[in-house]
């Protein structure tokens with residue numbers, strides 16, 4: 386599992402269309418790797434300028450368009466950056482979310498803001514009947530669709546859609562999940578209402594989202610890393626000029642607090658909300674249930 390998790394993003398980075406191609410080296414060295422070309426994000430105007438990020442990005446009316454443009458620009462190196470900059474913990478966090486869902490046999494899982502499909506794939510390998518991944522950035526879904534189907538995994542279907550207006554019948558889904566997506570949605574409360582609408586009675590919502598550690602020392606170290614180190618190294622890996630890796634820490638610091646997310650869940654009709662902090666509270670899983 387671990388080697389597969391690293392291999393695919395590495396292959397995309399080093400293979401055709403990747404960094405060695407740019408140096409004219411990939412053909413003879415790595416002829417077998419299945420990859421996609423990265424987007425030409427060298428010439429595009431940034432999705433997020435320094436000026437944009439001097440204030441709260443969540444209150445901007447044009448947030449959705451900027452978020453979409455940013456993920457389109459970084460899709461090709463998104464998985465590799467996740468593995469490298471979380472030191473591999475991101476997949477562990479996703480597997481924890483899958484375990485929190487409990488017994489998945491015969492269940493229908495809807496992974497919203499699925500991106501390149503890591504969480505949907507982790508669910509599919511854990512026994513449900515069907516997994517559906519929805520995202521509003523086609524470039525992220527293109528990477529998800531490249532995933533080779535794993536033995537013992539259930540089918541996954543991928544489609545373009547908006548978390549705030551799901552084209553999914555009411556009370557038709559057993560588990561809704563959203564990993565690192567709620568913070569990127571224009572109106573998170575609207576998305577939570579949609580999740581409540583599509584869930585069956587006894588259904589579960591699982592949210593995975595970054596947070597600020599409560600311990601001041603750990604919070605300081607985390608801010609140093611996410612504000613000053615990661616934006617440089619991640620932008621280099623992604624050859625990114627969209628501003629994605631400066632938006633990331635700013636969007637975490639200005640997003641709803643853990644208490645506000647819990648209140649929003651209750652206001653949307655969820656009960657029994659549980660928070661599960663992970664890795665010193667850098668990341669939090671929220672489990673919310675429908676009565």
Ligand SMILES: C[S@@+](CC[C@H](N)C(=O)[O-])C[C@H]1O[C@@H](n2cnc3c(N)ncnc32)[C@H](O)[C@@H]1O
Pocket residue numbers: 452453456497498499500501502503504519520521522525546547548549563564565566569570571
């Ligand atoms: C940080 S990525 C997370 C991807 C994936 N869930 C993961 O665990 O890596 C956030 C994703 O949210 C998607 N997104 C943001 N707003 C959305 C919306 N309103 N509807 C659907 N997808 C959205 C973006 O396109 C992007 O793929």
